[in-house]
Amino acid sequence: MTALHPLVEVAPDRRHAVAVDRSGWPAVWPDGVATPRTVDEVREVVAWAAATGTAVVARGAGSGLAAAAVGVPGAIVLDLSALQRFEIDADEQLARVEPGVITAVLDDAAASHGLMYAPDPGSVGISTVGGNIATNAGGLRGAKYGVTRDHVLAFDVVLADGTLVHVGRDTIKGVTGYDLVGLFTGSEGTLGIVVGATLRLLPRPVRVATAAAYFADIETAARAVTAITRSGARPAVLELLDGPTLGAVDALEGTALRARGEALLIAQTDGFGAFEELSVVADAVAPLATLVETETDAAASARLLLARRQALPALEALGRPLIEDIAVPRGRMADAVREIGRIADEEGVRIFVFGHAGDGNLHPIIVTERGEGVPAAAQRAADRIFALALELGGTITAEHGVGRLKREWAARELGPDVHALQQRLRAVFDPQGILNPGSSL
Amino acid sequence: MTALHPLVEVAPDRRHAVAVDRSGWPAVWPDGVATPRTVDEVREVVAWAAATGTAVVARGAGSGLAAAAVGVPGAIVLDLSALQRFEIDADEQLARVEPGVITAVLDDAAASHGLMYAPDPGSVGISTVGGNIATNAGGLRGAKYGVTRDHVLAFDVVLADGTLVHVGRDTIKGVTGYDLVGLFTGSEGTLGIVVGATLRLLPRPVRVATAAAYFADIETAARAVTAITRSGARPAVLELLDGPTLGAVDALEGTALRARGEALLIAQTDGFGAFEELSVVADAVAPLATLVETETDAAASARLLLARRQALPALEALGRPLIEDIAVPRGRMADAVREIGRIADEEGVRIFVFGHAGDGNLHPIIVTERGEGVPAAAQRAADRIFALALELGGTITAEHGVGRLKREWAARELGPDVHALQQRLRAVFDPQGILNPGSSL
Ligand SMILES: Cc1cc2nc3c(=O)[nH]c(=O)nc-3n(C[C@H](O)[C@H](O)[C@H](O)COP(=O)(O)OP(=O)(O)OC[C@H]3O[C@@H](n4cnc5c(N)ncnc54)[C@H](O)[C@@H]3O)c2cc1C
Numbered sequence: 001m002t003a004l005h006p007l008v009e010v011a012p013d014r015r016h017a018v019a020v021d022r023s024g025w026p027a028v029w030p031d032g033v034a035t036p037r038t039v040d041e042v043r044e045v046v047a048w049a050a051a052t053g054t055a056v057v058a059r060g061a062g063s064g065l066a067a068a069a070v071g072v073p074g075a076i077v078l079d080l081s082a083l084q085r086f087e088i089d090a091d092e093q094l095a096r097v098e099p100g101v102i103t104a105v106l107d108d109a110a111a112s113h114g115l116m117y118a119p120d121p122g123s124v125g126i127s128t129v130g131g132n133i134a135t136n137a138g139g140l141r142g143a144k145y146g147v148t149r150d151h152v153l154a155f156d157v158v159l160a161d162g163t164l165v166h167v168g169r170d171t172i173k174g175v176t177g178y179d180l181v182g183l184f185t186g187s188e189g190t191l192g193i194v195v196g197a198t199l200r201l202l203p204r205p206v207r208v209a210t211a212a213a214y215f216a217d218i219e220t221a222a223r224a225v226t227a228i229t230r231s232g233a234r235p236a237v238l239e240l241l242d243g244p245t246l247g248a249v250d251a252l253e254g255t256a257l258r259a260r261g262e263a264l265l266i267a268q269t270d271g272f273g274a275f276e277e278l279s280v281v282a283d284a285v286a287p288l289a290t291l292v293e294t295e296t297d298a299a300a301s302a303r304l305l306l307a308r309r310q311a312l313p314a315l316e317a318l319g320r321p322l323i324e325d326i327a328v329p330r331g332r333m334a335d336a337v338r339e340i341g342r343i344a345d346e347e348g349v350r351i352f353v354f355g356h357a358g359d360g361n362l363h364p365i366i367v368t369e370r371g372e373g374v375p376a377a378a379q380r381a382a383d384r385i386f387a388l389a390l391e392l393g394g395t396i397t398a399e400h401g402v403g404r405l406k407r408e409w410a411a412r413e414l415g416p417d418v419h420a421l422q423q424r425l426r427a428v429f430d431p432q433g434i435l436n437p438g439s440s441l
Numbered sequence: 442m443t444a445l446h447p448l449v450e451v452a453p454d455r456r457h458a459v460a461v462d463r464s465g466w467p468a469v470w471p472d473g474v475a476t477p478r479t480v481d482e483v484r485e486v487v488a489w490a491a492a493t494g495t496a497v498v499a500r501g502a503g504s505g506l507a508a509a510a511v512g513v514p515g516a517i518v519l520d521l522s523a524l525q526r527f528e529i530d531a532d533e534q535l536a537r538v539e540p541g542v543i544t545a546v547l548d549d550a551a552a553s554h555g556l557m558y559a560p561d562p563g564s565v566g567i568s569t570v571g572g573n574i575a576t577n578a579g580g581l582r583g584a585k586y587g588v589t590r591d592h593v594l595a596f597d598v599v600l601a602d603g604t605l606v607h608v609g610r611d612t613i614k615g616v617t618g619y620d621l622v623g624l625f626t627g628s629e630g631t632l633g634i635v636v637g638a639t640l641r642l643l644p645r646p647v648r649v650a651t652a653a654a655y656f657a658d659i660e661t662a663a664r665a666v667t668a669i670t671r672s673g674a675r676p677a678v679l680e681l682l683d684g685p686t687l688g689a690v691d692a693l694e695g696t697a698l699r700a701r702g703e704a705l706l707i708a709q710t711d712g713f714g715a716f717e718e719l720s721v722v723a724d725a726v727a728p729l730a731t732l733v734e735t736e737t738d739a740a741a742s743a744r745l746l747l748a749r750r751q752a753l754p755a756l757e758a759l760g761r762p763l764i765e766d767i768a769v770p771r772g773r774m775a776d777a778v779r780e781i782g783r784i785a786d787e788e789g790v791r792i793f794v795f796g797h798a799g800d801g802n803l804h805p806i807i808v809t810e811r812g813e814g815v816p817a818a819a820q821r822a823a824d825r826i827f828a829l830a831l832e833l834g835g836t837i838t839a840e841h842g843v844g845r846l847k848r849e850w851a852a853r854e855l856g857p858d859v860h861a862l863q864q865r866l867r868a869v870f871d872p873q874g875i876l877n878p879g880s881s882l
């Protein structure tokens with residue numbers, strides 16, 4: 001490696017701090033870490049990397065679950081977390097942000113103007129907006145409000161040669177040129193470094209209402225999702241948890257959720273018609289449910305969502321969770337969950353399932369013993385889950401991304417023609433291959 | 442030109458029929474027209490074109506306003522209007538369509554399942570879904586439901602060499618690979634031929650409510666848009682018409698709209714909370730308006746929208762309309778309208794303004810005498826309107842596209858770096874440059 005750029009630190013504690021994300025992928029230290037304070041510093045570091053052929057791994061908060069923002073030997077990690085300025089234009093319902101802004105900080109600031117930044121991944125309190133953009137993060141409100149892509153208007157991007165470009169525009173609509181904003185969203189740091197973004201804000205709903213419906217089994221809960229879809233309601237949140245996950249939450253929180261059923265659906269409606277819409281939801285699920293609780297008060301609503309918010313911590317208390325992230329057509333969710341149960345039995349591993357049911361997005365969580373390395377049975381189970389997702393007409397990753405973890409499966413999902421096309425696209429932006437090599441496609 | 446493919450017709454009436462779109466661009470006849478009945482026929486024609494280096498211009502209904510789907514000497518037009526099969530999966534809330542399906546036919550079929558295909562351009566009764574995709578068409582419901590891009594999940598695309606690929610997926614979410622669906626949407630037939638699409642359908646709103654608010658001048662109407670934005674309401678439709686346009690509608694329809702004010706805002710709310718949300722809208726605009734009418738009945742709501750639906754026909758009755766399509770930040774709409782008035786005066790042309798105010802999307806319509814050629818003053822006025830849009834931080838085309846009409850201005854809006862990047866992207870998909878050459882970027 002050539003002499004490092006003055007902004008690149010090599011102290012072991014700095015390199016150690018960026019060696020992993022939250023996926024469980026083994027730690028790999030990069031050669032150095034740059035933590036720019038300004039866009040110009042980002043340009044300087046990337047231009048230096050281009051000139052020296054040094055690989056650059058962009059990193060936000062490192063909360064990713066695909067081993068995309070982690071160290072690579074010979075590479076530097078470009079830590080964008082110090083770029084935290086933002087401003088809100090309440091009349092235009094826009095925010096202009098630097099990439100290191102924490103998602104919840106932005107949403108809280110929007111709230112003080114009666115607005116909301118809709119994408120709310122479970123990691124909203126720790127992840128950065130830049131990381132959300134680069135993964136096209138989803139979240140709980142996705143059933144109604146969509147994913148990060150649906151809320152981004154324009155970016156400032158430092159390209160692989162250090163050039164700064166502005167793509168997209170500050171107007172809600174615009175069709176001049178190809179959709180580069182969509183292309184950068186979800187590109188996992190492989191096409192450029194997002195150093196600024198114009199985001200849409202929406203009116204914060206005047207009220208929310210929440211229902212928790214319990215079912216005898218998860219197949220019935222999946223049928224209830226179809227019943228809600230048919231009812232004409234469009235909940236903002238529609239989350240599904242299976243019995244084992246409820247049991248884990250009970251163990252952590254001292255609740256008795258699993259006594260109420262072997263599956264839980266949590267639906268939240270919002271806006272002017274929230275209360276009426278919730279009663280439509282409740283009526284749709286009532287014939288199938290063992291119990292339906294509804295709340296129209298904000299604090300009580302939040303309490304009903306607690307089981308969902310605590311699902312991952314509860315599983316972390318049981319061992320090491322490997323978090324999968326498939327999506328299937330909504331009508332195939334029951335098939336998916338049944339097959340995942342069979343896979344768990346056959347491989348002798350523990351798999352818990354929860355997810356964003358409104359999008360057909362399931363997170364099967366394989367919980368193994370803590371310690372080094374993923375057991376072979378868990379790896380086999382994960383591979384079978386990916387194969388199942390594709391067989392059911394779904395995807396191997398709904399929102400967490402490909403990263404280093406799912407490259408082979410991504411190639412399988414895309415097929416050789418589209419995979420090759422995608423690689424030619426990547427080469428347009430990064431002919432030297434210095435942006436996050438070994439990750440994504 | 443080499444011997445034509447057997448599917449290419451050269452009869453003058455066929456070539457004549459595809460020589461223009463609705464932009465007023467002068468007629469140019471292509472060398473031939475192919476009207477495939479199957480996807481295989483599309484592949485055959487494109488493969489032949491690739492082998493012979495023949496240019497291919499895709500065409501849906503020819504309702505475009507950018508001279509994008511029109512003839513080019515030496516080229517063939519690929520008329521996709523015969524590919525009209527579609528099916529609706531009501532449980533998954535999806536439609537699988539061929540590109541030639543007329544937008545309103547799809548929406549009507551969705552309605553019979555209690556669903557809706559949200560994008561509804563003014564041309565909904567004549568345009569094709571394929572054309573809507575290729576232009577990323579907007580529409581009246583865009584203020585709440587967004588544009589075509591927000592409702593497309595997957596495409597079958599015939600690439601420039603005749604290969605058929607499938608991009609995207611049938612699940613609501615998915616992040617495997619770069620967003621090719623977004624890239625093809627709005628690409629104006631320059632990256633591939635869309636021969637199939639999976640589209641999202643949404644629950645049809647249980648009720649709609651409509652307000653028509655009149656104002657003393659258009660600046661006040663623009664301020665009312667900001668007031669609505671601030672109110673927390675999110676109308677599905679928010680349309681603006683200026684006084685001269687109201688006068689033209691009056692002349693066509695025998696109404697007396699202009700007597701009520703020099704500007705009209707039409708807002709429609711929908712969903713469970715439609716009535717309450719409409720009263721929030723009405724309260725927000727009341728202090729600014731000269732008159733506010735509200736309707737909560739569907740037929741009466743449709744009547745209030747009539748002025749908007751008839752705006753273009755009314756102007757067509759006055760002469761030849763040149764339809765512009767800028768967007769500006771919503772807070773700059775009043776400035777835009779004022780400046781457009783000044784441009785009209787200085788150039789001595791008639792300019793009418795209406796548009797999708799919720800998106801800051803204005804359609805200044807320059808009405809000239811019928812006859813060949815665009816008068817120099819009208820052309821100067823159009824150029825000044827484009828320059829104005831960019832000056833106000835907006836775009837030269839919000840939804841109609843670049844086509845042959847706005848290529849120079851598109852290059853100006855994008856700037857040299859991004860323009861060059863876009864052209865490198867285009868070359869990845871079409872290295873020979875046979876797809877709609879001379880159009881778009
Ligand atoms: C408890 C928990 C719950 C979660 N819940 C969800 C959920 O509900 N939905 C969901 O989608 N995800 C979820 N995640 C995953 C993760 O939080 C998201 O992927 C998040 O978007 C990552 O943001 P980050 O700032 O941590 O990015 P990082 O992990 O640092 O990076 C992620 C990717 O983005 C790239 N990147 C980061 N910043 C930039 C930039 N400025 N420019 C270019 N590339 C960049 C990196 O190279 C990497 O490829 C969850 C994670 C945890 C730990």
Ligand SMILES: Cc1cc2nc3c(=O)[nH]c(=O)nc-3n(C[C@H](O)[C@H](O)[C@H](O)COP(=O)(O)OP(=O)(O)OC[C@H]3O[C@@H](n4cnc5c(N)ncnc54)[C@H](O)[C@@H]3O)c2cc1C
Binds near residue numbers: 463498572630840841
């Ligand atoms: C009265 C009127 C009102 C209108 N209102 C609106 C409005 O509110 N919003 C709006 O956005 N537009 C509006 N338009 C413009 C126009 O209707 C839209 O641009 C529409 O999407 C064009 O559809 P089409 O089928 O007519 O496409 P065409 O005009 O035939 O083609 C348009 C473009 O799409 C490409 N194309 C067509 N089919 C395919 C395919 N299958 N694969 C690849 N490329 C393809 C063509 O090459 C061309 O570049 C209006 C037009 C009129 C006349």
